[in-house]
Amino acid sequence: MLIWNLKKLNSINKIYLNIAQIQKIVSNDLENVNNIIIQNIGNEVPMISELSKHILAAGGKRIRPIITLLTSKLCNYEGKNHLSLAACIEFIHTATLLHDDVIDESKLRRGVATANDIFGNKTSVLVGDFLFSRSFELMVENGSKQILEVLSSASSTIAKGEVLQLTTVNDCSTSKETYLNIINSKTASLFAAAAEISAILSNKNKLIQNALMTYGQKLGIAFQLTDDALDYIGSENLGKEIGDDFKEGKITLPVIICIKKANKEEILFWNKTIENLNQTDQDLNTALILMKKYKAIEETLALANKYCSEAINALEVFPSSEEKLALESLAKIAINRSK
Amino acid sequence: MLIWNLKKLNSINKIYLNIAQIQKIVSNDLENVNNIIIQNIGNEVPMISELSKHILAAGGKRIRPIITLLTSKLCNYEGKNHLSLAACIEFIHTATLLHDDVIDESKLRRGVATANDIFGNKTSVLVGDFLFSRSFELMVENGSKQILEVLSSASSTIAKGEVLQLTTVNDCSTSKETYLNIINSKTASLFAAAAEISAILSNKNKLIQNALMTYGQKLGIAFQLTDDALDYIGSENLGKEIGDDFKEGKITLPVIICIKKANKEEILFWNKTIENLNQTDQDLNTALILMKKYKAIEETLALANKYCSEAINALEVFPSSEEKLALESLAKIAINRSK
Numbered sequence: 202m203l204i205w206n207l208k209k210l211n212s213i214n215k216i217y218l219n220i221a222q223i224q225k226i227v228s229n230d231l232e233n234v235n236n237i238i239i240q241n242i243g244n245e246v247p248m249i250s251e252l253s254k255h256i257l258a259a260g261g262k263r264i265r266p267i268i269t270l271l272t273s274k275l276c277n278y279e280g281k282n283h284l285s286l287a288a289c290i291e292f293i294h295t296a297t298l299l300h301d302d303v304i305d306e307s308k309l310r311r312g313v314a315t316a317n318d319i320f321g322n323k324t325s326v327l328v329g330d331f332l333f334s335r336s337f338e339l340m341v342e343n344g345s346k347q348i349l350e351v352l353s354s355a356s357s358t359i360a361k362g363e364v365l366q367l368t369t370v371n372d373c374s375t376s377k378e379t380y381l382n383i384i385n386s387k388t389a390s391l392f393a394a395a396a397e398i399s400a401i402l403s404n405k406n407k408l409i410q411n412a413l414m415t416y417g418q419k420l421g422i423a424f425q426l427t428d429d430a431l432d433y434i435g436s437e438n439l440g441k442e443i444g445d446d447f448k449e450g451k452i453t454l455p456v457i458i459c460i461k462k463a464n465k466e467e468i469l470f471w472n473k474t475i476e477n478l479n480q481t482d483q484d485l486n487t488a489l490i491l492m493k494k495y496k497a498i499e500e501t502l503a504l505a506n507k508y509c510s511e512a513i514n515a516l517e518v519f520p521s522s523e524e525k526l527a528l529e530s531l532a533k534i535a536i537n538r539s540k
Numbered sequence: 541m542l543i544w545n546l547k548k549l550n551s552i553n554k555i556y557l558n559i560a561q562i563q564k565i566v567s568n569d570l571e572n573v574n575n576i577i578i579q580n581i582g583n584e585v586p587m588i589s590e591l592s593k594h595i596l597a598a599g600g601k602r603i604r605p606i607i608t609l610l611t612s613k614l615c616n617y618e619g620k621n622h623l624s625l626a627a628c629i630e631f632i633h634t635a636t637l638l639h640d641d642v643i644d645e646s647k648l649r650r651g652v653a654t655a656n657d658i659f660g661n662k663t664s665v666l667v668g669d670f671l672f673s674r675s676f677e678l679m680v681e682n683g684s685k686q687i688l689e690v691l692s693s694a695s696s697t698i699a700k701g702e703v704l705q706l707t708t709v710n711d712c713s714t715s716k717e718t719y720l721n722i723i724n725s726k727t728a729s730l731f732a733a734a735a736e737i738s739a740i741l742s743n744k745n746k747l748i749q750n751a752l753m754t755y756g757q758k759l760g761i762a763f764q765l766t767d768d769a770l771d772y773i774g775s776e777n778l779g780k781e782i783g784d785d786f787k788e789g790k791i792t793l794p795v796i797i798c799i800k801k802a803n804k805e806e807i808l809f810w811n812k813t814i815e816n817l818n819q820t821d822q823d824l825n826t827a828l829i830l831m832k833k834y835k836a837i838e839e840t841l842a843l844a845n846k847y848c849s850e851a852i853n854a855l856e857v858f859p860s861s862e863e864k865l866a867l868e869s870l871a872k873i874a875i876n877r878s879k
Binding site for chain 2: 361
């Protein structure tokens with residue numbers, strides 16, 4: 202009982218780290234990863250290095266490779282292979298981003314523009330392919346058969362999730378289960394792999410491997426749920442615009458919650474705006490009012506919070522350490538990006 | 541001397557096989573490969589199986605997997621891994637086809653349509669990604685580290701070639717060397733890998749491995765050169781339309797030859813039609829007349845013929861056999877597809 206109380210107290214009073222503090226813990230490793238990334242983009246084909254640098258340099262906080270670096274440290278890994286594998290994880294992520302940016306003809310006709318406007322659809326696709334195959338080369342060079350299995354399986358799970366998501370766009374009958382299946386595949390599988398490979402690299406037992414995989418997976422789901430909520434509340438930090446998903450007719454949890462609770466009139470609204478993509482300037486505002494009415498954002502963020510706790514709980518098998526605190530903090534950051 | 545004469549006579553009188561006869565030699569293996577392809581598309585995500593089947597079922601003569609099957613037979617390989625690896629080669633090829641189909645916004649605006657019109661850009665990209673990552677899973681399951689190195693390197697070489705090709709579109713200053721570099725990367729590298737992996741699978745020495753790699757590479761170049769010539773002469777067999785490359789402003793050898801020999805007026809023509817994509821209905825006809833004037837198609841096909849001979853010569857290290865004849869025939873077929 203005392204132990205339980207102490208644990209509870211500890212978790213209540215815990216002072217989490219911010220992203221800069223986390224990055225500092227793995228700063229040497231992270232610099233090495235960045236160098237590996239630059240080296241592997243190469244300069245043989247100018248268009249590849251130009252676009253890759255554009256997206257990789259602007260590429261945010263390197264959360265996925267940081268997970269590999271921190272979990273490797275947590276497992277007391279003493280080799281160097283985690284560096285290339287962390288770069289490889291970032292390459293897969295970047296390739297996915299590039300391919301996500303591809304515009305459909307129909308959307309183009311409606312005038313929706315994305316980041317790939319600078320370079321064009323085809324460049325995004327082909328440079329994404331290059332990064333993806335380069336990541337594959339890096340893995341083969343640095344990973345065991347078991348690591349290759351985890352990473353190749355994650356890659357095809359991501360692709361399956363992306364296709365599944367595409368089939369639910371504009372489909373108001375999409376269930377919460379399908380949505381969770383999609384984000385588990387398209388987002389959480391890479392987070393899970395990023396953590397799991399550290400246990401394999403360090404020859405840890407199945408228990409540790411599963412703990413890290415679970416940490417990554419739950420964190421990934423929490424991350425995506427938060428992302429999907431942020432699309433309707435915005436974030437100063439991330440410079441995010443409100444309503445991109447709505448304008449594309451993408452079905453995310455906030456919309457699913459509203460549709461489930463909708464009255465007849467509201468059903469017509471969602472069918473018009475999401476299913477038929479027939480939207481006026483006022484419609485996003487109406488959507489936001491409905492989300493407030495049904496507490497859809499709160500419910501989404503509460504679910505993200507639940508997954509965040511599960512991610513942190515998965516780390517219980519590890520003794521306290523700086524890197525464990527950093528991983529717990531990362532989970533907290535994933536769900537607190539709106540602040 | 542007598543030996544030389546006999547060899548010469550033999551090569552002159554050699555009766556080559558047609559594609560149906562070649563397929564018959566590996567028919568059992570080919571059926572297994574087709575089954576592996578179907579199994580690995582799966583039916584979890586209907587859109588993936590639908591599009592994959594659409595493109596893989598219509599997917600021509602399976603030339604690349606047949607190369608793996610025939611070269612494995614040539615190396616007396618007795619295992620089963622060549623079947624999955626052949627399927628894997630076809631997956632990579634199909635993914636490339638799907639990504640090649642992606643339309644650029646600018647082209648769409650000019651009304652050029654491709655096969656992906658049925659499914660849309662984004663589906664082509666994401667299903668291509670799925671096939672590519674599935675091929676990766678298959679390799680990891682069935683290939684040694686050395687095979688993974690060959691296949692991952694081929695994949696990134698293909699991507700580099702595709703991007704390089706994209707940067708030369710509409711660029712009338714593209715040299716023959718750059719063009720050969722592009723087709724060597726985007727087409728020949730997969731043919732080379734398809735043949736080389738059989739030597740590795742069968743633990744053959746470096747000499748055999750290089751011979752098969754060279755066979756595949758030369759065959760791939762001959763194949764692409766012929767393809768690029770066919771774009772200006774058409775083929776009843778292949779149901780090919782004339783002038784697709786011209787309409788896209790793609791720089792291939794026939795155009796490079798014409799530009800190199802062009803007078804001032806002709807330079808203006810190529811700049812207008814290829815560089816600025818300012819084309820009238822008459823322009824394709826003018827291009828064909830210029831190609832006739834400078835024997836551009838003959839020169840392209842003569843070069844294809846040279847590479848075909850080099851492919852066949854690379855097989856000299858092997859004793860005569862049914863599968864050797866089939867591989868030689870495949871090289872002949874590659875350059876005779878217009879008939």
